[in-house]
Amino acid sequence: MNQLDRLAEKMLRGFASRTSRRSVFSLLGGFLAGAATLPLLPVARGGEAEGTSPNDPSSGEESPQFSGNPQDPGDRTKCDYWRYCAVDGSLCSCYGGSVTACPPGTEMSPITWIGTCRNPADQHNYIISYNDCCGGVAWGRCACQNNQGDRPIVRPQTNNEVTWCFGTKSQSYTCTVALILGVALDQKK
Amino acid sequence: MRSLRAHRKSDRLPEALSIQPAGVDVHSPERAGAPRLTDNEGMNDMSTLVPVLMCAALTAGAAAAAAASAASFPNPLPPDPTLRVEKLPAKYPAGWAFLNYAGDRIELRNVGSDSREVKAELQARDSTSLLVSDKRPEIYTADTVWSRGVRGTRTDFITIYDSQTLDVTGEIVLPGAKRALITAMEGMFAFTDDQRLALVFNFTPTASVTVVDLVKRQPLGEIEIPGCMLVYPSGQRGFSTLCSSGTLLNVRLDAGGAVAGRTESKPFNQLDADPLFTASAALGGVRYFPSLHGRIQPIDMKSDDVQVLPDWPLVSADEKAANWRPSGWQLIASDDKKFLYVLMQADAEEGTYKDPAGEVWVFNPSTKTRVRRMRLVRPGSSIALTHGTDQLMLVQAGTRLDVYDPQGGALVRSLGLPGLHTRLQMEPVH
Numbered sequence: 291m292n293q294l295d296r297l298a299e300k301m302l303r304g305f306a307s308r309t310s311r312r313s314v315f316s317l318l319g320g321f322l323a324g325a326a327t328l329p330l331l332p333v334a335r336g337g338e339a340e341g342t343s344p345n346d347p348s349s350g351e352e353s354p355q356f357s358g359n360p361q362d363p364g365d366r367t368k369c370d371y372w373r374y375c376a377v378d379g380s381l382c383s384c385y386g387g388s389v390t391a392c393p394p395g396t397e398m399s400p401i402t403w404i405g406t407c408r409n410p411a412d413q414h415n416y417i418i419s420y421n422d423c424c425g426g427v428a429w430g431r432c433a434c435q436n437n438q439g440d441r442p443i444v445r446p447q448t449n450n451e452v453t454w455c456f457g458t459k460s461q462s463y464t465c466t467v468a469l470i471l472g473v474a475l476d477q478k479k
Numbered sequence: 480m481r482s483l484r485a486h487r488k489s490d491r492l493p494e495a496l497s498i499q500p501a502g503v504d505v506h507s508p509e510r511a512g513a514p515r516l517t518d519n520e521g522m523n524d525m526s527t528l529v530p531v532l533m534c535a536a537l538t539a540g541a542a543a544a545a546a547a548s549a550a551s552f553p554n555p556l557p558p559d560p561t562l563r564v565e566k567l568p569a570k571y572p573a574g575w576a577f578l579n580y581a582g583d584r585i586e587l588r589n590v591g592s593d594s595r596e597v598k599a600e601l602q603a604r605d606s607t608s609l610l611v612s613d614k615r616p617e618i619y620t621a622d623t624v625w626s627r628g629v630r631g632t633r634t635d636f637i638t639i640y641d642s643q644t645l646d647v648t649g650e651i652v653l654p655g656a657k658r659a660l661i662t663a664m665e666g667m668f669a670f671t672d673d674q675r676l677a678l679v680f681n682f683t684p685t686a687s688v689t690v691v692d693l694v695k696r697q698p699l700g701e702i703e704i705p706g707c708m709l710v711y712p713s714g715q716r717g718f719s720t721l722c723s724s725g726t727l728l729n730v731r732l733d734a735g736g737a738v739a740g741r742t743e744s745k746p747f748n749q750l751d752a753d754p755l756f757t758a759s760a761a762l763g764g765v766r767y768f769p770s771l772h773g774r775i776q777p778i779d780m781k782s783d784d785v786q787v788l789p790d791w792p793l794v795s796a797d798e799k800a801a802n803w804r805p806s807g808w809q810l811i812a813s814d815d816k817k818f819l820y821v822l823m824q825a826d827a828e829e830g831t832y833k834d835p836a837g838e839v840w841v842f843n844p845s846t847k848t849r850v851r852r853m854r855l856v857r858p859g860s861s862i863a864l865t866h867g868t869d870q871l872m873l874v875q876a877g878t879r880l881d882v883y884d885p886q887g888g889a890l891v892r893s894l895g896l897p898g899l900h901t902r903l904q905m906e907p908v909h
Contacts, residue, residue: 375830427629433901437832437834438829439829440830440833441750442756443709444708444721444722444754444757445750446684451662452661455660460630460631462628464629
């Protein structure tokens with residue numbers, strides 16, 4: 291067994307000493323180019339064409355982020371996290387920010403729109419401030435379209451289509467955070 | 480809705496697929512990083528010998544096939560004629576449509592044929608809105624850029640394109656850096672005064688309208704519309720706008736683009752109970768706005784005396800109980816026969832009013848009755864009809880553009896919308 295190990299080690303070391311990592315990829319690429327290029331490309335494009343969105347945050351493009359607090363449950367990189375019930379945009383949790391912080395290099399707009407979301411853990415309705423982060427790079431990762439309580443733009447303060455980058459140096463949209471402002475009063479029935 | 484920039488990394492081939500096999504690169508044997516096979520190395524090492532032999536066998540087979548193919552064509556191809564740039568026809572065929580990808584690009588596409596689809600592309604950066612003139616051979620886009628990509632000095636501007644060459648023949652810089660950044664949608668950019676003037680909606684979040692002279696190619700002034708959103712051309716020279724008090728503000732302009740008069744309707748938009756969508760379809764100068772719960776609100780905008788007409792239901796009592804409601808983005812369209820086409824969703828509830836819809840319902844507004852209903856092959860978010868004798872119904876469904884026969888509802892063809900990340904705003908050519 292030891293002899294076999296030493297033989298394998300010798301062969302691998304010999305191979306490695308004469309071969310750069312790049313050329314290993316070249317070697318593998320040679321096989322892939324010959325065997326897989328033709329079938330792969332149409333299949334990949336066909337999959338996209340059938341509506342598989344590359345932006346779907348549930349596609350695993352970002353590792354999960356949890357609060358650790360059972361009263362604030364859910365993955366903050368997914369559209370179905372409870373605070374995102376009225377988000378129409380990209381989640382800052384996927385760009386180096388968090389559910390309450392903008393990514394480095396961006397600026398948080400002080401002017402915002404608000405929504406009301408129900409926390410599935412404590413069953414309270416919370417007023418959520420959806421502040422946009424502006425002036426950074428946006429490219430479609432973790433894009434969500436949730437419209438709970440959203441209304442047409444005639445009342446812009448309850449509309450999520452507007453780019454809420456006001457009072458910032460750049461009005462170019464990057465992503466959105468979801469801050470708890472407080473508990474909403476229950477409507478009397 | 481944000482105008483997210485398209486992610487183009489996925490358009491590239493994986494790096495490994497573009498690299499030549501090691502050891503058989505006869506064209507550049509000295510290339511750095513590509514090990515050569517010599518008598519002294521490699522050939523004695525089984526770890527490289529097997530894959531190299533396999534590569535060589537594959538290459539030899541390909542060479543034999545290439546030689547056989549070459550024998551079939553004894554003469555080489557002739558040189559191509561002088562390089563040229565494609566030109567569009569003076570009048571676009573009726574089966575063409577502009578597809579606005581809302582912050583990425585605007586495509587001119589032939590949706591009426593299975594042949595060549597994409598005819599041209601226009602630049603679009605943020606909430607880009609389009610106007611196509613039928614009075615002059617020009618196309619206009621209102622757009623916003625920053626001097627350093629996502630930062631730097633902001634410029635709002637209208638680009639003027641020649642409609643045949645798509646050469647940029649002019650530009651109008653809009654003052655104040657206040658053009659509304661929402662997404663491509665109805666009400667952002669509109670003609671008035673027989674297409675001499677353009678109206679640009681601003682939101683900072685103070686709402687206003689910039690009036691632009693497209694013939695002289697200069698901005699004329701700005702009109703404050705506090706508490707109101709979007710612009711819909713009305714009368715001979717002017718616009719109407721939907722206000723947060725539930726009213727409609729109507730603004731008349733003089734020849735210089737200044738305010739000549741204002742009127743405001745009584746409140747009619749039930750913003751708490753059943754607000755109107757801001758998307759509309761026009762028939763004979765009357766705009767029809769669906770409501771979230773299934774009414775339709777006509778507003779006669781032909782003359783300067785704008786009239787809010789009585790609303791009527793799109794759904795019966797039973798359909799209302801089953802929560803059939805209008806839904807989507809560009810969710811209503813009209814044809815040339817005076818019918819309205821509305822995207823409708825079953826089992827609608829709070830938060831679904833912008834979701835894709837499963838059916839199209841066709842209404843005759845003169846009789847206020849439904850003419851027919853069509854089930855879509857997949858749920859759609861935006862709808863439009865091409866113009867001309869053989870009209871087609873276009874429905875954007877995810878990253879597909881489904882083309883239907885609007886009479887029988889049969890699917891005619893389906894086109895891909897690669898790179899569509901947000902909403903699609905469609906404008907078939909006249």
